[in-house]
Amino acid sequence: MKRILLASGSPRRKELLTQMGCVFEVCKSEAEEVITSTNPEEVVMELSSQKGEDVFSKTTGDVCVIGADTVVAVDGNILGKPADEEDAVSMLKKLQGNSHFVYTGVSLFVRENQAETKQTFFEKTEVVFYPMSEEEIKTYVQSKEPMDKAGAYAIQGLCAKFIKEIRGDYYNVVGMPISRLYQEVKNMGMSWKDWENK
Numbered sequence: 001m002k003r004i005l006l007a008s009g010s011p012r013r014k015e016l017l018t019q020m021g022c023v024f025e026v027c028k029s030e031a032e033e034v035i036t037s038t039n040p041e042e043v044v045m046e047l048s049s050q051k052g053e054d055v056f057s058k059t060t061g062d063v064c065v066i067g068a069d070t071v072v073a074v075d076g077n078i079l080g081k082p083a084d085e086e087d088a089v090s091m092l093k094k095l096q097g098n099s100h101f102v103y104t105g106v107s108l109f110v111r112e113n114q115a116e117t118k119q120t121f122f123e124k125t126e127v128v129f130y131p132m133s134e135e136e137i138k139t140y141v142q143s144k145e146p147m148d149k150a151g152a153y154a155i156q157g158l159c160a161k162f163i164k165e166i167r168g169d170y171y172n173v174v175g176m177p178i179s180r181l182y183q184e185v186k187n188m189g190m191s192w193k194d195w196e197n198k
């Protein structure tokens with residue numbers, strides 16, 4: 001039976017895969033992240049692929065490796081994780097008065113009976129914030145919650161009180177589009193039972 005490896009150190013992705021009943025091991029990628037595109041969908045697919053490939057290349061035998069990456073896109077800017085608190089404030093300001101998009105790319109690397117297959121996809125969710133005052137932005141950044149999150153916020157955390165609208169998959173914003181992942185696993189001809197029972 002296949003081993004499922006999550007090539008991510010994100011605690012959110014670990015929680016979401018667990019929520020969908022998946023039994024897996026975490027093996028964080030150490031790949032250098034190289035971006036060659038300015039399109040957010042291409043960027044998240046490139047990065048998820050690099051993370052997945054790095055872990056997959058170190059495995060043998062039957063395995064499925066999952067790589068993922070999340071970015072926020074607003075007005076032609078791609079926002080990853082903030083470098084520092086000042087950067088977090090500037091990112092949150094960019095998200096005011098406008099809707100923005102959250103992209104998560106997912107790459108699946110499968111080896112079964114020595115045959116290797118790969119699938120990469122992305123999911124896009126639109127998010128609208130209520131206006132945040134300078135004071136609210138400052139207080140939120142001081143909470144440190146934004147520091148390891150793309151776009152400098154966590155929809156699932158303290159930032160929830162500023163979320164006005166969302167169109168698309170909520171779980172995609174948190175870092176893993178779980179229903180789409182399930183569909184892709186089935187489309188690749190894998191048995192979901194293998195993902196749940198080991």
Ligand SMILES: Cc1cn([C@H]2C[C@H](O)[C@@H](COP(=O)(O)OP(=O)(O)OP(=O)(O)O)O2)c(=O)[nH]c1=O
Nearest residue numbers: 008009010069070149150153154155173174175
């Ligand atoms: C927008 C948003 C992002 N995030 C998180 C999901 C991701 O963990 C993080 C984006 O960073 P990523 O670079 O996608 O992932 P990571 O560095 O956390 O983990 P790894 O590279 O090992 O896979 O932002 C939230 O938790 N909530 C949100 O609302």
